[in-house]
Amino acid sequence: MKRNWYAAAILLLLILALFGCNDYVRHTAQSMREDVQLAYSYAQQSDFAASREAYEKAADNAKIRCRRLEILIRRSLLDKVNETMAVLSSYAQPDNLSDLAVETARVNALIDQMENSFVGCF
Amino acid sequence: MLIWILRTAIIYVVVILAMRLMGKRQLGELQPSELVTTFLISNVASICINEPDLPLVSSMVPIFLIASLEVLNSSAVWYSPRYATLLFGRPVTVIRNGQICQSALRRLRITAADLMEALRSQGLLTPEEVSWGVIEPNGTLSIASAQEEESSMLPLLIDRQIYHENLEALSLTEKWVDEYLSEKGLHRNQVLLFLYDGDESLIIKKASRKAEGSSGRGKQS
Incomplete structure (x- = not known):
C-alpha cells in the first residue's frame, strides 16, 4: 500500500503549496497596493516628480512580481495590471490629478481582481 | 508556439505520472468511478494546453488531486466491500440455465436486442447455449457456456x-x-x-x- 502513502503525501504537499501560494499572492498584492498608494500620496502632496518616480518604480516592481505570479494567475489579468501601471506615471501632473485618482482606483481594482482570482473561493 | 509545446510536454509527463500513481487498475476495464476519473483527468489536462492564458498549475494541481483521491478511494474500496458495492454496484445474473431473467434486464434497462448483441460478440447465438450469464459492474457480459461438461x-x-x-x-x-x-x-x-x-x-x-x-x-x- 505504498501508493496510499504517495497519494497522502501528494495531498499534503498540495494543501501546503496551496496555503503557501495563498500567502504569497496576498502578500504580493498588498505590496503592489502599497507601492501605488505611496506614489499617489506624493501626488496628493503636490510632489509630482517624486510621484512619477514612485509610479515608475511601482510599475517595474509589478512587472517582476507578475513574472513570478504567471505560474499561479491567469496571464490576461496580469497583463491588464501591467498595462495600467505603465501609464500611471504619465498622469502624475498638476493638471491631471482627477485622472490620476481614477487610474489609481482602476489599478487597485485590478490588483483586487488578480488577488481574488487565486484567493477567492468559488 | 514554444509555450504550447512546453506546456503540452509538461502536461504529458504530469498525466503519465498521475496514471502511474493510480496504477494498473486504471488501465484495465474501467469501473464507473474510474471512468469518471479518467474523463476528468483528460479534460483538465486539455484545458491548459488549449488555453495558454491559464497558469500551468491550474491543470497540474487538479490532475494530482484527482489521482490522489482515486488512489485513496480505491484503497477504501479494497478495505470495505460494502463501499465497493455502493460505488461499483454488483454483478447481475441475466441468464440462468438458458433462461433470460427478464426482471433483471428491466432493472438494468438492457433490451433483449442488447443482450443478444452481447451474446453474439461472445460467439453464441441463443440464450439456451448459456448456463450462466452475468452483467458485470463494468457493463460487460460474462458467460458460462452450457456446452461445458462441468457445471459452473x-x-x-x-x-x-x-x-x-x-x-x-x-x-x-x-x-x-x-x-x-x-x-x-x-x-x-x-x-x-x-x-x-x-x-x-x-x-x-x-x-x-x-x-x-x-x-x-x-x-x-
Whole structure:
C-alpha cells in the first residue's frame, strides 16, 4: 500500500503549496497596493516628480512580481495590471490629478481582481 | 508556439505520472468511478494546453488531486466491500440455465436486442447455449457456456458479501453458508471467495499479510 502513502503525501504537499501560494499572492498584492498608494500620496502632496518616480518604480516592481505570479494567475489579468501601471506615471501632473485618482482606483481594482482570482473561493 | 509545446510536454509527463500513481487498475476495464476519473483527468489536462492564458498549475494541481483521491478511494474500496458495492454496484445474473431473467434486464434497462448483441460478440447465438450469464459492474457480459461438461460454480460469498441471487438459484440460505463454513472450521470473515455448484465447492481463505492464501476444493456429502 505504498501508493496510499504517495497519494497522502501528494495531498499534503498540495494543501501546503496551496496555503503557501495563498500567502504569497496576498502578500504580493498588498505590496503592489502599497507601492501605488505611496506614489499617489506624493501626488496628493503636490510632489509630482517624486510621484512619477514612485509610479515608475511601482510599475517595474509589478512587472517582476507578475513574472513570478504567471505560474499561479491567469496571464490576461496580469497583463491588464501591467498595462495600467505603465501609464500611471504619465498622469502624475498638476493638471491631471482627477485622472490620476481614477487610474489609481482602476489599478487597485485590478490588483483586487488578480488577488481574488487565486484567493477567492468559488 | 514554444509555450504550447512546453506546456503540452509538461502536461504529458504530469498525466503519465498521475496514471502511474493510480496504477494498473486504471488501465484495465474501467469501473464507473474510474471512468469518471479518467474523463476528468483528460479534460483538465486539455484545458491548459488549449488555453495558454491559464497558469500551468491550474491543470497540474487538479490532475494530482484527482489521482490522489482515486488512489485513496480505491484503497477504501479494497478495505470495505460494502463501499465497493455502493460505488461499483454488483454483478447481475441475466441468464440462468438458458433462461433470460427478464426482471433483471428491466432493472438494468438492457433490451433483449442488447443482450443478444452481447451474446453474439461472445460467439453464441441463443440464450439456451448459456448456463450462466452475468452483467458485470463494468457493463460487460460474462458467460458460462452450457456446452461445458462441468457445471459452473456460482459465487456465494466474496469478501464478506453474500450473493443472495445465487443462493436463491441454488435454493440455499445465508444460514446454510455459515453452517457450511463452520463445518470447515471457518468464519465468514475469514473467507475471500466461496464458490458452489450444488455439489462441489471452492473456498479460498483470506491470506494473512505474511502467509500465502490457501484454497480448498471439497465435495458436498
